[in-house]
Amino acid sequence: MSVEVTNETSWNIDPKIFSDLGVWVMDQMRVSTQSDLSVIFSDPEPIAQLHMRWMSLEGPTDVMSFPMDELRPGDGKTPVEGVLGDIVICPYVAAQQAAAAGHSTMEEMLLLTIHGILHLLGYDHVNAEQERQMFGLQRQLLLTFLALRPGAMPMAVLPEGSPDLLAQYDASNKSRRH
Numbered sequence: 001m002s003v004e005v006t007n008e009t010s011w012n013i014d015p016k017i018f019s020d021l022g023v024w025v026m027d028q029m030r031v032s033t034q035s036d037l038s039v040i041f042s043d044p045e046p047i048a049q050l051h052m053r054w055m056s057l058e059g060p061t062d063v064m065s066f067p068m069d070e071l072r073p074g075d076g077k078t079p080v081e082g083v084l085g086d087i088v089i090c091p092y093v094a095a096q097q098a099a100a101a102g103h104s105t106m107e108e109m110l111l112l113t114i115h116g117i118l119h120l121l122g123y124d125h126v127n128a129e130q131e132r133q134m135f136g137l138q139r140q141l142l143l144t145f146l147a148l149r150p151g152a153m154p155m156a157v158l159p160e161g162s163p164d165l166l167a168q169y170d171a172s173n174k175s176r177r178h
Contacts, residue, residue: 004038010162011091013041014154017106018113024148025117025141026084037084037120039113044169047090060169062093063112065119087116091156092166106156110145114138 003022005015022037042050044060051061068083089112091105098108115138125131146153158164 002036004036005041006038007041008046009041009043009091011041011156011158013091013109013156017110017149017154020149021110021113021145022117024145025114028141028144029117029121031084031121035084037117038086039116040086040088041109042088042090044090044092044166047088047093048169050088059173060090060093060166062090062097062108063116064088065116067120084117085120087113087120089113089116090166091158092164094156095158096166104153104155106153107142107146109156111138111142114141114145 003019003026005018005022007013007015018039022039026035026037047064048058048060050064051057051059054064054066055061065085065087067085089109091109094108094112095105098105101108115134118134118138123130123134123137125134
């Protein structure tokens, strides 16, 4: 099982925890160890472009999922195998959401990674029943993963003096709309 983590931002993010999480979640969901997943951390502008192109929605979002082989959770007998797909996460949006929810940016990005994997496996939250199922499962997976991890959680931080690209994005796009 290969989980490739690419950080295209100036944030300091430990790729190993996201690789470990991806492998663990795919194992929990009975996806073959031969399957591939990529997690990409993106700045606001590139994820806003993806958001517009694929969802026709303006502005940066927290996470987007791009399935490849449309894998589904395995039945426990024969693991599902193939290329799961790509997850794109914006740490700037994650940091905003984490502050609003009262937890760390790292916890938010771990949750978004699980959320993205579940989308790649066909889960959705279009109606109340689907939302209850998907959000319950992602919460259970996150809490279990965190409970099983020894030691302190690494932090995801924007280096001192780095520009707030989300604020810059918002400012430049407000001026374009008026």
